[in-house]
Amino acid sequence: MLVRIVTGLALLSAGLLAGAFGYGAANVQPTFNAVPVDVRLTFHTALMHLNSPIVQTAMAVTVLSSLALAVLSRGASRYLAGAAGLLAVASFLITRFGNVPINGQMKIWAVTSPPPDFRSILDRWEMFNVMRTVTALVAFILIITIVVGVTKSSSKRDALS
Numbered sequence: 001m002l003v004r005i006v007t008g009l010a011l012l013s014a015g016l017l018a019g020a021f022g023y024g025a026a027n028v029q030p031t032f033n034a035v036p037v038d039v040r041l042t043f044h045t046a047l048m049h050l051n052s053p054i055v056q057t058a059m060a061v062t063v064l065s066s067l068a069l070a071v072l073s074r075g076a077s078r079y080l081a082g083a084a085g086l087l088a089v090a091s092f093l094i095t096r097f098g099n100v101p102i103n104g105q106m107k108i109w110a111v112t113s114p115p116p117d118f119r120s121i122l123d124r125w126e127m128f129n130v131m132r133t134v135t136a137l138v139a140f141i142l143i144i145t146i147v148v149g150v151t152k153s154s155s156k157r158d159a160l161s
Contacts, residue, residue: 002072006065006072007069007146007147009061009065010062010065010066010081010084010143010146011144011147013061013062013065014062014084014136014139015140017091017136018136018139018140020055021055021132021137022137024133025129029129032044038110041106041109041110041114044110045106045110048103048106059088059092059095060092062085062088062139063088063089063092066081066084066088067081067082067085069081069084069143070085073146076149077146080142080143080146081142081146083142084139084142084143084146085139087136087138087139087142088136091132091136091139094131095128098124098125098127099125099132102122102124102125105121
């Protein structure tokens, strides 16, 4: 029962994290690039303020539930869950040391003006965004693999009974 609950929590949180980052990469980031820089900075600052607690919570729950699943599982599921947890940690580290410092710079630019090299700084932010999106997506895929494998194994056991 506990394994099922932890698996469900890992699946839900990893899906929410990958979905949030994926939506941002596929829709928000291109929109940022299509509007004037002052609009981007104003919207980006407001969005990051609102996103921060949600994304941080999704990252934390993904890390904790994936690592708990690794402890509770055996065989390949243990390694897949552990890898998913490490990928969620990577998403956190990329966000914390890549995106967040640049977000801080953008807050300042929103009330002053961007520096001459702001485009290269925004390109770095976008690179970090793609990196964290990929790590979150792969973590989600690993958890899906566990769920599909467990369901498949359970179906075989049930058929043999």
